[in-house]
Amino acid sequence: MTKYIIRGGNPLHGEVSVSGAKNAAVAIIPAALLVEGVCRIENIPQISDVTLILNILQELGADIRVVNRNTMDVDCSRIRNSRAPYELMRKIRASYYLIGSLLGRFGSAEVAMPGGCDFGVRPIDQHIKGFVAMGASVEVRNGFIHARTENGRLIGAHTYLDVVSVGATINIMLAATRARGMTIIENAAKEPHVVDVANFLNSMGADIMGAGTDVIKIRGVETMRGGTYSIIPDQIEAGTYIAAAAAAGGELLIRNIIPKHLECITAKFQEMGVEVEEQDDALRVCRSGPLQRVNIKTMPYPGFPTDMQPQMAAVLCLADGTSVITEGVWDNRYRYVDEFKRMGARIQVDGKVAVVEGTGKLTGAPIQACDLRAGAAMVIAGLAAQGVTEIDHVYHIERGYEDIVGKLTGCGADIRVVVTPDDEDKQAQVG
């Protein structure tokens, strides 16, 4: 097992550079399946979800060449296999993008049901609704999604999503890119990573309009060439470092960000009394005084992101007064609360609402990460806590944060990584 041992109490001072966005990378890499040519993808974060998605592509026959630490050439010209392996697929959520990509390229896909963080039920009915509207028959059998078309090509169609879904929006967009005719997605998700995937596809020859609004129009194209594309910075990683500075105190310069993508997050920290100064592609964050209580409701972009909810809860434990968090996206995203209670947090959960009584302090304890952002929130809590926090199951954190320990210790945090000999195949436990 790998553990992080954090001695809390050190304020953070220095600079961190934000990596490429996980939720864009895990869609853009499978999107390369639609392209007959070399896609040079830059700013790929070094995280375990990316490693898994690259392994899946290789299993399908993709040729992947490492250009440098964060740049790869992905060539899917010679892919012949449209069945994605169960063992890899079930470990991550984003494996569902293989369905849209394979269906779009070959007119058929056999893909194991996806994994990912456990927030209760995570249906994919809206993805399937979109594929069916485009003429595919879709069946779930023996843990696999079997999707196929009659004559090898999807037909453009009109889909109105019943819920605003990032995954369904991107997946339908992928499938439609090479369909015959025009596809329209209404009530589409507007997250920055949705726009990034559309920009990637357009730079490779697709014809997509409206990404970033709630109506996306995709005119199917016959072929797609290769090209070079750089993934956007990770909005949630940046938000996590803002939260770390807010909790631990001190002053951080957070580089390689797009300030516009962070407005929904920075506004909340400012409301809490954290100083956030916007620069061209950086933010300076400073917390010297007490933290004020705030209420939060998570919503699709441009609302406050659910993927920042646990990190925010960690900071609110340290604020003055009682804050109310309402989770507006997932049924069950408070599994971390019992772990926080070991650190002295006072949080009451009732369905989708958590009432956080800020006590101004947390105390170090042995705790266990239960999913990706909950794990990041535990790191934040550990940085601010009195004494030592020992976090287990950190493979969840490493799914989505490139070198979180190196980045934080570079700013004065006291974190040790301890690997004990019984470290099994940690990836087998993701999900």
Ligand SMILES: CC(=O)N[C@H]1[C@@H](OP(=O)(O)OP(=O)(O)OC[C@H]2O[C@@H](n3ccc(=O)[nH]c3=O)[C@H](O)[C@@H]2O)O[C@H](CO)[C@@H](O)[C@@H]1O
């Ligand atoms: C790999 C990736 O990008 N993961 C992100 C993606 O997950 P993911 O794409 O799985 O999340 P969605 O945006 O699809 O889910 C949003 C809501 O829609 C519901 N829903 C979704 C699809 C569907 O077919 N039917 C349905 O009912 C879900 O249960 C949830 O309540 O967006 C979430 C919401 O921003 C983030 O928390 C995840 O980090």
Ligand SMILES: C=C(OP(=O)(O)O)C(=O)O
């Ligand atoms: C929930 C997340 O990821 P996934 O959908 O891949 O489980 C996340 O990035 O916070």
